[in-house]
Amino acid sequence: MSAVCEKTDPLQGVFGVHHGTKFDDIVELWHGHRTPIIFCALIVLVAIRFYIHNVEDAEPLKSIPKQFETKVIPDGTSKQSDIDVSEKTTAKSNGPRRIKGGVTKKPATEEKDQYDKSRPIKIMVFFSSVTTKTEKIAQQYLSSLERSVDQLSRETERQFLKPELHDLADIDFEDFFVSPAKTADNAYLFYLFLIPSYNIDTINDTLLQHLEETHHDFRIDTAPLAPLLGYSVFGFGDREGWPDEAEGYCFQAKEVDKWMSKLTGRKRAYPVGMGDMKSDHADRFQEWTLGVQEVIGHVARTGTLGEGVTGSGDAMESDAEDVAEEDDGEVLFEDDASSDDKESSRPLDDVEDLGRMIRPSNGGRTANAANGKKAPLAVDFTSYGSSTKKRTPVAPVIKEMVAKNSPTYAALTKQGYTIVGSHSGVKICRWTKSALRGRGSCYKYSLYGINSHQCMETTPSLSCSNKCVFCWRHGTNPVGTTWRWVVDPPDMIFAGVKEGHYKKIKMMRGVPGVRAERYAEALKIRHCALSLVGEPIFYPHINEFLAMLHAERISSFLVCNAQHPDQLAALKAVTQLYVSIDASNKDSLRKIDRPLHRDFWERFQRCLDILREKRFRHRTVFRLTLVKGFNVEDEAEGYAQLVERGLPCFVEVKGVTYCGTSTSSNAGLSMSNVPFYWEVCEFVRALERKLKDKGLPYGIAAEHAHSCCILLASERFLVDGKWHTHIDYKRFFELLEERGPDGEWTPEDYMGEPTPEWALWGNGGFDPRDDRVDRKGRKIENVVVREAPPPESW
Numbered sequence: 001m002s003a004v005c006e007k008t009d010p011l012q013g014v015f016g017v018h019h020g021t022k023f024d025d026i027v028e029l030w031h032g033h034r035t036p037i038i039f040c041a042l043i044v045l046v047a048i049r050f051y052i053h054n055v056e057d058a059e060p061l062k063s064i065p066k067q068f069e070t071k072v073i074p075d076g077t078s079k080q081s082d083i084d085v086s087e088k089t090t091a092k093s094n095g096p097r098r099i100k101g102g103v104t105k106k107p108a109t110e111e112k113d114q115y116d117k118s119r120p121i122k123i124m125v126f127f128s129s130v131t132t133k134t135e136k137i138a139q140q141y142l143s144s145l146e147r148s149v150d151q152l153s154r155e156t157e158r159q160f161l162k163p164e165l166h167d168l169a170d171i172d173f174e175d176f177f178v179s180p181a182k183t184a185d186n187a188y189l190f191y192l193f194l195i196p197s198y199n200i201d202t203i204n205d206t207l208l209q210h211l212e213e214t215h216h217d218f219r220i221d222t223a224p225l226a227p228l229l230g231y232s233v234f235g236f237g238d239r240e241g242w243p244d245e246a247e248g249y250c251f252q253a254k255e256v257d258k259w260m261s262k263l264t265g266r267k268r269a270y271p272v273g274m275g276d277m278k279s280d281h282a283d284r285f286q287e288w289t290l291g292v293q294e295v296i297g298h299v300a301r302t303g304t305l306g307e308g309v310t311g312s313g314d315a316m317e318s319d320a321e322d323v324a325e326e327d328d329g330e331v332l333f334e335d336d337a338s339s340d341d342k343e344s345s346r347p348l349d350d351v352e353d354l355g356r357m358i359r360p361s362n363g364g365r366t367a368n369a370a371n372g373k374k375a376p377l378a379v380d381f382t383s384y385g386s387s388t389k390k391r392t393p394v395a396p397v398i399k400e401m402v403a404k405n406s407p408t409y410a411a412l413t414k415q416g417y418t419i420v421g422s423h424s425g426v427k428i429c430r431w432t433k434s435a436l437r438g439r440g441s442c443y444k445y446s447l448y449g450i451n452s453h454q455c456m457e458t459t460p461s462l463s464c465s466n467k468c469v470f471c472w473r474h475g476t477n478p479v480g481t482t483w484r485w486v487v488d489p490p491d492m493i494f495a496g497v498k499e500g501h502y503k504k505i506k507m508m509r510g511v512p513g514v515r516a517e518r519y520a521e522a523l524k525i526r527h528c529a530l531s532l533v534g535e536p537i538f539y540p541h542i543n544e545f546l547a548m549l550h551a552e553r554i555s556s557f558l559v560c561n562a563q564h565p566d567q568l569a570a571l572k573a574v575t576q577l578y579v580s581i582d583a584s585n586k587d588s589l590r591k592i593d594r595p596l597h598r599d600f601w602e603r604f605q606r607c608l609d610i611l612r613e614k615r616f617r618h619r620t621v622f623r624l625t626l627v628k629g630f631n632v633e634d635e636a637e638g639y640a641q642l643v644e645r646g647l648p649c650f651v652e653v654k655g656v657t658y659c660g661t662s663t664s665s666n667a668g669l670s671m672s673n674v675p676f677y678w679e680v681c682e683f684v685r686a687l688e689r690k691l692k693d694k695g696l697p698y699g700i701a702a703e704h705a706h707s708c709c710i711l712l713a714s715e716r717f718l719v720d721g722k723w724h725t726h727i728d729y730k731r732f733f734e735l736l737e738e739r740g741p742d743g744e745w746t747p748e749d750y751m752g753e754p755t756p757e758w759a760l761w762g763n764g765g766f767d768p769r770d771d772r773v774d775r776k777g778r779k780i781e782n783v784v785v786r787e788a789p790p791p792e793s794w
């Protein structure tokens with residue numbers, strides 16, 4: 001070994017010494033492993049280099065601004081530094097950015113951070129006009145804007161410059177629409193457009209062409225107008241010549257809106273307004289200007305357009321609708337912990353316990369002693385509670401139904417629910433969004449005249465006592481036979497659900513296609529569907545909650561599951577009272593509703609008897625949800641017997657909506673359980689025949705084929721051969737205000753106008769004001785199949 005070393009060791013001559021064995025070993029080691037050693041040494045050197053480089057870079061970035069801030073503002077306020085930083089960055093972002101193949105800039109968070117409150121705000125109004133009507137309106141508007149910016153200045157403590165008016169025919173588009181206009185005082189700009197539509201060549205076409213070309217110009221950022229604070233468009237048209245949007249009513253205002261949305265990176269501050277120069281333009285314009293002014297105030301204060309509107313993050317530009325929102329049926333959320341918690345599901349032994357459970361409106365967690373109110377008696381004490389057993393008294397541990405830190409809370413909020421207090425929820429329904437965009441309302445518009453965009457869907461009890469197989473959100477909801485949770489006061493719930501609803505409506509403001517008129521109307525709730533999820537009459541203060549709705553002239557449609565007869569009996573005035581009839585016999589009901597109450601069938605029947613008694617007091621409705629393979633086949637006779645027992649004013653028959661969740665498939669449901677519309681029609685015809693056979697005066701009155709929904713009505717609502725299924729809501733409130741919630745009146749007393757022709761059975765029921773569209777917004781033809789197709793076509 002050493003001989004080899006002696007011959008080959010290159011270090012020998014260098015050191016000029018005789019190596020001992022130890023040195024030979026090292027040399028041998030070097031020869032055997034020099035490649036990995038050199039490699040490792042290199043890695044270490046590179047790592048050290050990177051480390052030093054990073055430390056050198058990172059330090060000044062972190063420390064310099066801080067030192068700067070503390071020096072400039074000794075009192076520690078960040079105002080000055082905000083200004084400096086934003087001034088620098090704004091200066092950088094101003095002007096056309098020359099980038100190759102740019103992508104749409106998402107200005108949201110960036111600009112929020114940079115918003116510089118020392119810069120003034122200027123509103124620029126652009127208009128076009130051929131026959132001078134718009135020009136006159138624009139001039140008047142400018143005078144009123146001059147007054148309102150003074151007010152806005154005071155309210156927002158921001159400087160507003162004198163607004164400017166520009167005739168599109170007189171300006172150079174390059175100065176305004178390639179990048180925001182330059183102003184002497186470096187003002188933030190807000191653009192407003194007043195556009196009359198012309199299907200002949202006008203300056204509108206030149207503008208539209210310019211906007212489109214700017215967007216497509218590869219040398220310019222695709223959103224060069226993103227530094228604007230926001231924009232909005234109002235269109236003037238003529239309904240006499242162009243009756244609806246499909247025929248070109250106000251089409252150029254919509255086009256300007258579309259291109260401005262692209263050029264600003266979706267900074268639509270308010271939906272496109274539209275007014276008919278020969279009829280409603282003054283009202284529509286007034287509505288729009290008020291809405292626009294509110295948003296300008298908001299953006300002046302915060303630098304953002306508001307939640308949900310781009311500019312503050314979270315834009316809702318998608319056309320995709322949540323299939324699971326297709327319906328407003330009762331849906332459940334199971335909370336594993338609570339549903340498995342047998343101990344806590346025991347019934348309360350003492351009514352007074354409830355008193356301790358009530359949360360005061362001031363947000364406290366426990367006793368309601370403060371307001372001196374007694375807990376309500378409307379609680380469902382199950383028939384098999386062990387109240388006679390001796391037990392050592394223990395202070396009941398009263399939980400929240402949906403605690404903020406629970407998985408249920410997280411799951412519900414993720415799905416778009418706003419949880420109010422600890423047991424109530426509100427969610428903007430799919431139809432509300434659809435109606436806001438002129439894409440059709442839910443079946444309750446066709447059948448009863450409910451405006452979907454003015455409807456709030458809510459529940460004061462997220463808990464339920466059934467686990468219906470077609471309920472698409474099984475798995476995490478609280479279930480129980482008794483109320484065993486903290487009780488929130490009704491005023492707190494009412495305020496919370498309204499706030500949650502309006503917040504969600506306002507998030508729709510920047511969504512393409514939202515109608516300014518409907519948006520303005522949606523800011524006044526007119527209807528409340530108490531059917532979101534869970535069981536509303538489970539809530540001990542349901543009557544007080546209803547009274548609050550009615551005091552604000554909000555109608556109430558309350559759906560209950562026919563499992564709480566005592567609460568049903570104690571219920572005061574509602575506009576329309578539903579019970580879900582999910583099966584026609586005991587076995588089928590057990591299979592489909594999977595009720596928690598052992599005496600579910602007796603409860604169900606008692607509820608029908610109560611409904612029969614109430615039929616001259618409330619508009620009573622049976623709601624049948626058809627699930628093929630579960631509750632349709634051969635059950636028409638059974639359902640007819642139930643109708644005979646309850647004698648409801650109406651029978652609503654609806655095909656189940658399949659949501660495709662794992663829980664629905666666990667329950668044995670698949671697409672094959674969803675009936676075709678013609679199957680629903682066949683069932684309804686069979687049911688009508690059975691009712692006639694029993695001498696019961698019912699007929700098929702109306703339909704909403706799109707929702708697979710058909711309405712059978714008692715002939716009490718057939719006046720002079722015309723169905724009157726709609727409701728006179730105004731009259732309902734007058735009766736209530738005159739006679740109180742216990743007063744006497746009948747459903748006929750607030751029967752509305754005849755059901756409109758388009759909603760009658762055989763006419764489809766699609767809202768003629770709107771267009772049906774597919775997920776990509778393309779118009780769909782309304783084809784309705786009411787008869788079984790011939791076998792060969794299957």
Ligand SMILES: Cc1cc2nc3c(=O)[nH]c(=O)nc-3n(C[C@H](O)[C@H](O)[C@H](O)COP(=O)(O)O)c2cc1C
Nearest residue numbers: 129130131132133134196197199237238249250277
């Ligand atoms: C030749 C002509 C074409 C028009 N085309 C449309 C149209 O396509 N859609 C529409 O809604 N209104 C249309 N209008 C109606 C105008 O938009 C409406 O009269 C508007 O008030 C004119 O405003 P102005 O006086 O400011 O020019 C048209 C009017 C004219 C005279």
Ligand code: SF4
Nearest residue numbers: 328429442452455457
């Ligand atoms: S009644 Fe209201 S909540 Fe129910 S589907 Fe219609 S709009 Fe939605």
